Amino acid sequence: xxxHIDCNNFFASCELATRPDLQGKPAVVANVTEAGGGIILxxxxxxxxxxxxxxxxxxxxxNLLKAKQVTVFPVNHAKYEDFSRRxxxxxxxxxxxxxxxxxxxxxxFGELPxxxxxxxxxxxxxxxxxxxxTAGIPVSCGASSTYTLxxxxxxYAKRYAGYGGICILPADKYEVxxxxxxxxxxxxxxxxxxxxxxxxxxxxxxxxxxxSEGYVRKLFSxxxxxxxxxxxxxxxxxxxSQPQQQxxxxxxxxxxxxxDLNGLKKEVSNFMAAACSKLRGQGSVCRCVxxxxxxxxxxxxxxxxxxxxxxxxxxxTSDTLLLNxxxxxxLENIYKEGYLYKKAGVVLSELSDxxxxxxxxxQSAVHNPVRSRKLMGAIDAINEKFGMNMIHLSVQGxxxxxxxxxxxxx
DNA sequence: TCTGGGGTCCTAGGACCC
DNA sequence: TCTGGGGTCCTAGGACCC
Numbered sequence: 001x002x003x004h005i006d007c008n009n010f011f012a013s014c015e016l017a018t019r020p021d022l023q024g025k026p027a028v029v030a031n032v033t034e035a036g037g038g039i040i041l042x043x044x045x046x047x048x049x050x051x052x053x054x055x056x057x058x059x060x061x062x063n064l065l066k067a068k069q070v071t072v073f074p075v076n077h078a079k080y081e082d083f084s085r086r087x088x089x090x091x092x093x094x095x096x097x098x099x100x101x102x103x104x105x106x107x108x109f110g111e112l113p114x115x116x117x118x119x120x121x122x123x124x125x126x127x128x129x130x131x132x133x134t135a136g137i138p139v140s141c142g143a144s145s146t147y148t149l150x151x152x153x154x155x156y157a158k159r160y161a162g163y164g165g166i167c168i169l170p171a172d173k174y175e176v177x178x179x180x181x182x183x184x185x186x187x188x189x190x191x192x193x194x195x196x197x198x199x200x201x202x203x204x205x206x207x208x209x210x211x212s213e214g215y216v217r218k219l220f221s222x223x224x225x226x227x228x229x230x231x232x233x234x235x236x237x238x239x240x241s242q243p244q245q246q247x248x249x250x251x252x253x254x255x256x257x258x259x260d261l262n263g264l265k266k267e268v269s270n271f272m273a274a275a276c277s278k279l280r281g282q283g284s285v286c287r288c289v290x291x292x293x294x295x296x297x298x299x300x301x302x303x304x305x306x307x308x309x310x311x312x313x314x315x316x317t318s319d320t321l322l323l324n325x326x327x328x329x330x331l332e333n334i335y336k337e338g339y340l341y342k343k344a345g346v347v348l349s350e351l352s353d354x355x356x357x358x359x360x361x362x363q364s365a366v367h368n369p370v371r372s373r374k375l376m377g378a379i380d381a382i383n384e385k386f387g388m389n390m391i392h393l394s395v396q397g398x399x400x401x402x403x404x405x406x407x408x409x410x
Numbered sequence: 411t412c413t414g415g416g417g418t419c420c421t422a423g424g425a426c427c428c
Numbered sequence: 429t430c431t432g433g434g435g436t437c438c439t440a441g442g443a444c445c446c
Contacts, residue, residue, distance in 0.1 A: 010446090030414095037412045059412040075414085104417085104446045190444050221420060223444075242418095249416055298413060345415090 001168075003097060003110045003124055004142045004150035005131070007087075008158070010106035011042035014083045015073040017136035026050055027071040030058055035255040041075055080105055083135050090134040096127050101239045109147060109239060117168045124166050144169040147237050148230035151187040152177055152205070171233060178206035178231060188227035193220055205231060244284070244351060250275040251345020257296060258341045264293060265328060266397040271346045272327050273392060276320040277383070279348055280376055285316035287350035289323055291330040296342035307334040316352055319372040320379070323348070324393055 007013060011029040016022055026047035032038040040056045050068045052061060058072075065072060084105045092100060097110025110127075114120040124141045131139050142153025149169055156177065157167035169177055184194035186205050196219060202208055208216075209231045216228045229236040250271040258264055268291060279286060292308035309330045317323065327346055379391050389396070 033412085033414095035412065037414095039414060041414070055413085057413045062412095077415085107446070188444070192443065220443090223420065245417085247417075251415065253414065296413095343414095 001112050001114060001120060001143045001145065002147055002150040003112055003127075004147070004154045005108040005110070005127065006140050006142075006151075006154050006158070007106035007131075008138045008140055009042055009044050010083075010137070011075065011080055012044045012047070012073075013137045014080050015076075016044060017083070022071055025071065026052070026068055027073065028052060028065075029073045029075050031075045032058060032072065033253075033255040037253075037255065083137060086135050087131050087137065090130055091127060094130055096123065096130065099240055101242075103239060109150070112143070117170060120168055121166055124168075128165060139165065141166045142169065143167075145171065145233045146230040146235050147239065148187050148227055149174065149233065152181060152231075155181065155185060174231075174233060175206060178209055179204050181205040183208045186227060186231065188223060188230075193224070244353070245282075246351060247347055247349040248275050248278055248284075248286070248351070249345060249347045250278075251292070251343065253343045254341070259339070261332065261335050261337075264331060264335060264341060264344055265395055268327055268331050268344055268346060269324050269393055269395045270389075270397070271344070272324045273320055273389070273396060275346050275348050276318055276323055276376075277380060279351070280318045280354075280380060283354050284351045285318045285354045286313075286323075286348035287316040287352070288312050288348070289326045289330065290347040290349065291327050291334065292345050292347075293331070293334060293341050294343045295339050299340075299342075303339055305336055305339045307336075309334045310347075310349075312350070316350070317369070317372070318354060319376060320393070321375075322372070324395070328395070 012027055015029055016027060024046060026049070027044050028040045028047050029042040030038050030040050036059060038058045040052060040054055040058070040061070043052055043054060047070055050064065050070070052064065052070070058065075064070075084102075088100075088102055088108070091097060091108070091110075097112060100108065100110045102108055112120060112123055114123060120143055124143060128139055128141055131137055140154050140157040142150045142155070142157050143166075144150045144153050153167040153169040156169075157163045157165055160167075181204060183189055183197050183202055183205050184191070186208065189197070189208070197203075197208060202211070209228065211228070213225060213228065216224050220227075226236040252267070252271065254267065258267065288310055290308055290310040292306070294306035295302060295304050297304065311326050311330055313322075313326070382391050383389060
């Protein structure tokens with residue numbers, strides 16, 4: 001049986017894990033910006049009960065937040081990654097699940113060779129309790145024969161208090177479970193596909209399963225067929241043999257719009273520093289660098305422009321200096337004067353393990369990989385000890401000079 | 411006034427090869 | 429004027445996920 005573990009209201013639960021004083025009170029996590037923008041990223045059940053929703057722009061619900069005295073936590077990704085890591089370590093250490101896979105920051109899959117529902121439930125309860133004891137995070141669990149059906153089970157575990165957070169879905173219950181499930185709640189069927197299906201009268205997950213494979217193939221291609229098969233109890237998704245991560249991205253929407261190349265250079269080099277630090281942190285190197293910039297798509301009154309450019313290095317590296325030099329060149333190439341930029345980002349791709357770097361025969365003498373590794377190691381160590389960006393490239397700018405303030409209000 | 415950030419996979423079509 | 433058949437690789441765009 002496949003076991004699915006889903007942390008409840010993860011970001012909000014992380015914030016509240018250390019705030020017992022806020023028990024029973026509404027709280028949300030939002031990526032608030034200095035310009036007053038931002039959206040709600042996560043909410044506890046109390047915040048949901050007052051009518052707030054994930055994705056609500058803060059400015060639209062400002063009054064509601066105030067009226068209901070909702071606590072707003074600024075998003076803190078480092079904290080959530082830390083909680084996530086602790087959960088993974090705890091579960092792996094106790095070895096309660098086989099083939100444990102981390103699917104996202106707050107979702108995990110594992111397997112148990114147990115058919116008996118009562119025994120299975122006991123086992124899963126141990127995992128659930130362990131996670132709560134370790135991290136203070138409540139989770140919901142589902143178990144069934146495939147990943148997709150296990151997610152269906154979790155869906156019910158979350159919605160019906162009677163399950164106590166654990167729902168086991170055996171083969172003789174597929175039909176009733178899928179008949180009660182809207183097709184739009186199926187993992188793998190998003191908004192576009194739901195509209196398509198509802199248009200042809202397909203409403204429940206069971207309706208979807210009842211379609212022919214050929215029809216599903218034609219409408220939704222291979223991914224749709226996989227979902228369709230999984231709902232029938234035929235394992236068709238493989239999460240275990242996922243190779244290493246394929247890309248690292250760092251991007252931001254700016255509080256203010258930036259008109260000039262130098263302003264963008266400062267932002268992009270900061271993104272690059274963060275991306276490289278993450279790259280080295282996981283012991284990887286990258287061979288491909290991309291940079292993208294975009295204007296504000298919500299400002300229909302302004303000229304729109306978005307572009308991206310990639311560069312493939314001769315040999316992979318994790319050197320911030322080298323990668324940033326490339327990024328600055330890419331940025332200069334795609335930058336066009338006369339636009340107000342609202343968002344930019346960098347992507348590092350074609351990742352590989354840093355221990356097996358293929359050296360470039362024509363490597364320039366200027367860039368010495370051994371020296372680079374020592375320098376980057378020293379930078380990471382200092383930034384780790386004294387705070388992020390204690391050491392940085394001069395183009396990244398100085399926090400004491402709020403350059404972005406010179407930008408245009410969005 | 412104000413609308414996130416970080417990922418994956420698949421497909422169609424074009425460029426190119428023999 | 430007419431213009432094959434069989435491949436690979438790359439890219440952009442779309443859809444999905446959390």
